[in-house]
Amino acid sequence: MMRVHQKIQQRVINLVADYDLTLAQFDVLVRLNNQEGITQQQLADRLLVTKGNVTGLIDRLSQQGLVERRNDPEDRRSHLLFLTDKSRTLLTEVLPPHKNQLHTIMDALSTEEQQTLLTLIRKLENSLD
Numbered sequence: 001m002m003r004v005h006q007k008i009q010q011r012v013i014n015l016v017a018d019y020d021l022t023l024a025q026f027d028v029l030v031r032l033n034n035q036e037g038i039t040q041q042q043l044a045d046r047l048l049v050t051k052g053n054v055t056g057l058i059d060r061l062s063q064q065g066l067v068e069r070r071n072d073p074e075d076r077r078s079h080l081l082f083l084t085d086k087s088r089t090l091l092t093e094v095l096p097p098h099k100n101q102l103h104t105i106m107d108a109l110s111t112e113e114q115q116t117l118l119t120l121i122r123k124l125e126n127s128l129d
Contacts, residue, residue, distance in 0.1 A: 029061070032067065043058075
């Protein structure tokens with residue numbers, strides 16, 4: 001399982017590098033694309049990393065003009081995270097080839113095999129919770 005994960009991950013790393021992104025930066029942008037306005041702690045929880053790791057990532061993405069921190073009106077100690085127009089444009093460029101890459105990888109399995117794999121992975125993940 002780890003070898004397959006590493007091979008897939010390396011392909012994604014190579015793809016996003018063409019857009020001057022690291023895998024971690026791409027992951028942040030995709031997460032924020034799915035749910036903007038979350039705190040750094042919420043993002044850290046979703047990425048399964050520490051808040052300190054997220055702070056560094058957000059600092060670099062902010063410097064690149066890809067992520068914006070806004071004060072949380074409900075908690076002055078927190079910032080909410082939002083994509084910028086620049087990152088939205090970037091995602092419209094990188095997401096289609098990324099999705100195509102994943103489809104190509106998964107095409108090695110039939111639709112039934114893909115469903116079975118998904119069911120088994122969810123079962124295994126749930127057993128670890």
